Amino acid sequence: MLRTREDEMESLSLGGISQETATLVWQILETNGFQNGVFLKIARFNHSCSPNCQFTWNPETGRREIRSCKRVEQGEELTISYSRLDRGVPRRLRRAHLKECFHFDCWCESCDKSKEEIEKEEQEEEKMKEMEREEQRMEEEQFLILPHCSYTD
Numbered sequence: 001m002l003r004t005r006e007d008e009m010e011s012l013s014l015g016g017i018s019q020e021t022a023t024l025v026w027q028i029l030e031t032n033g034f035q036n037g038v039f040l041k042i043a044r045f046n047h048s049c050s051p052n053c054q055f056t057w058n059p060e061t062g063r064r065e066i067r068s069c070k071r072v073e074q075g076e077e078l079t080i081s082y083s084r085l086d087r088g089v090p091r092r093l094r095r096a097h098l099k100e101c102f103h104f105d106c107w108c109e110s111c112d113k114s115k116e117e118i119e120k121e122e123q124e125e126e127k128m129k130e131m132e133r134e135e136q137r138m139e140e141e142q143f144l145i146l147p148h149c150s151y152t153d
Contacts (some may be wrong), residue, residue, distance in 0.1 A: 030103075031102055031103060042055055042064050042066060042080070045066065045078060045079060045080045046077065046079050046080075047079060047080065047081060047082040047098070047102070047104075047106065047108065048079035048080070048081065048108040048109065048110070049081065049085075049086070049087055049091075049094055049106060049108050049110035049111055050087050050108070050109065050110045051069065051079040051080045051081045052068055052069060052070045052071075052072050052076065052078060052079055053066050053067060053068050053069060053072075053078050053079060053080050054066070054067060054069045054080060054081070055067075055080055066078070066080065079108070082098065082101075082102050083097055083098060083101065083102075085097055087110055090121065090122075090125050091110070091111055091113065091118070091121060092122075094106065094110075094111065095111055
């Protein structure tokens with residue numbers, strides 16, 4: 001069963017800090033944290049669904065590092081992806097994930113689309129689903145048609 005932030009906060013023994021302070025700290029961790037902590041400088045990078053940088057953990061130095069993953073023009077903003085969902089995942093799902101996990105609406109260049117572009121993307125997504133269903137149907141048909149081997153000892 002998934003617990004809400006409020007359920008988790010209520011279950012904590014907060015010692016001498018107020019619920020308000022604990023909630024603020026929780027929100028900072030939730031929106032700026034990585035798997036192994038909060039990294040103040042990296043937390044300042046904005047998100048993009050098609051970022052020009054990526055972050056990695058360097059076990060030798062015990063630090064997170066940012067490296068460009070594409071050519072960056074002078075003056076261009078450096079961005080990272082807050083999730084592991086790439087542009088192959090439909091825009092609607094990426095945005096829902098970011099809203100749920102990071103509490104913002106994504107308007108990066110991959111998400112800020114016109115109504116026509118969104119409709120085209122949704123049509124392409126539906127075509128892919130239909131092709132997958134057809135492929136599944138054909139595999140099931142072949143399984144039913146092909147003779148099956150029986151193994152004996």
